[in-house]
Amino acid sequence: MAAEANLPSVNKAWVYAEYGKPADVLKLDPNMPLSQVEEDQVLIKVAAAALNPIDHLRLLGYFKDTDSALPTVPGYDIAGVVVKLGSQARKFKAGDEVYGTINEQGLINQKKVGSLAKYTAVEETLLAVKPKNLSFAEAASLPVAIETAYEGLERAQFSAGNVKFNAHLS
Template sequence: MKAVIATTQGSPDVFKLVDLPKPVPCAGQVLIKVAASAVNPIDTKVRKAKLPMTPAEFPAVLQTDFAGVVEAVSPDVTQFSVGNEVYGFAGGFKGPNGDVSGALAEYIVADAALIALKPRTLDFRQAAALPLVATTAWLALHDKVKLDAKTKVLILGGTGGVGHVAVQLAKAAGAQVFAVVRSDKSAALAKELGATVCINLAQTDAKEVVDKYTDGKGFDVIFDTVGGPLLDAAFQMIRPAGDVITVVGAATHNLAPLYLRGANLHTVLVLIPIMFGQDREAQGLNLDAIRRLVDDGQIKPLLDPQRFSLGQVADAHRKLEAGQAAGKLVIDVSEIEA
């Protein structure tokens, strides 16, 4: 089968198209013919940096997001059958018992607990764009906090990979959704996705935002998908005893503003099931809940219009790292007949 390996760590030039043996599913696994795989920032980071989730050995098959069709199942797997269209997490990272191979291959074996049936209203490319970003947003806005019609939620990075799904999830939960964006174009998109108000923090400051939109009280929930100065601003905009959630916590921040409000700081790392083998079953259940919301018309992924073949993975990584992506970048891995 055709696959793309990262021969070593480094620039996108380390990717190489090769032939590898077709894998065989072990206990708890399914064999999947991969139609598409999306690129996430974490995929570029493990390619070039030694992180806790970086594979221990190279060459390695990277990227975790995929959508495809089940070709075979282990005898102990009962929730999936041959021919099922599925989406979810492959690997591409270090696991508790060794490296877990990723999705950049025509065929993969996937942990049955980390996948779900594909949304029927999406094609394979659209479905492949969702697993990491959608489950990250789900963990932040459903596991860490509870939303209702009275909740004022501020999404930092409202049109980014995680942020654009978070805006839709918050709206689906009935919350009042505010989004921090960087341009008028992004503001228009965030409002289309469900944000009531869009805010450009380059044109105003945290106090003005709190005074104008929360009567000086602060937001009930702030979900940070950007980090850096925006996370510091979140500590200034949260209400007393409110909840700040971040997916970008590997930095140094002054927690005093948070402490002086008695507010809570939560972090989300969606790769816990792969890295540590914990909460595996919950991952598939979350993907299934997201599938239902998608098919109900409450979530849609944003895809960059440019298409990449399996031999053009390096180009996709370069585009993402250059900040030129206008939506999720998706690799076409195999052709699958409808």
């Protein structure tokens, strides 16, 4: 695969090696090791990443017990281009534009390399083809926001014909 031959040996990423205010602890590391691609993963060249309140709380150390070993690259939401496939990855091909989240279980088993890197490895099941009518930035802004909205609708038991709240329009 031609794209694999052009991959760098190191990765540029925003990294934190201690917990604290993001402005104090988040540093650009131009020599982070490139993520190893597991058999069910694809390597993404990141075009856009979104940050959410959870990322801020992670940097502050609220999830130390489940965080990956430091130093760590934060970020969950991602959009980019597939550049390498794991041996069992079949959903995408190199060159596909994708978006999604990098961690299926949220705060459990957090990845060492999140979306704030030039390249990151992601399970292909967590990704979808980026709609052509969305920019990379627009696509990267969706995953956690959509998941949060969906969970809210589930908790409210909101469904067609089963509206449990009143909307008041002024």
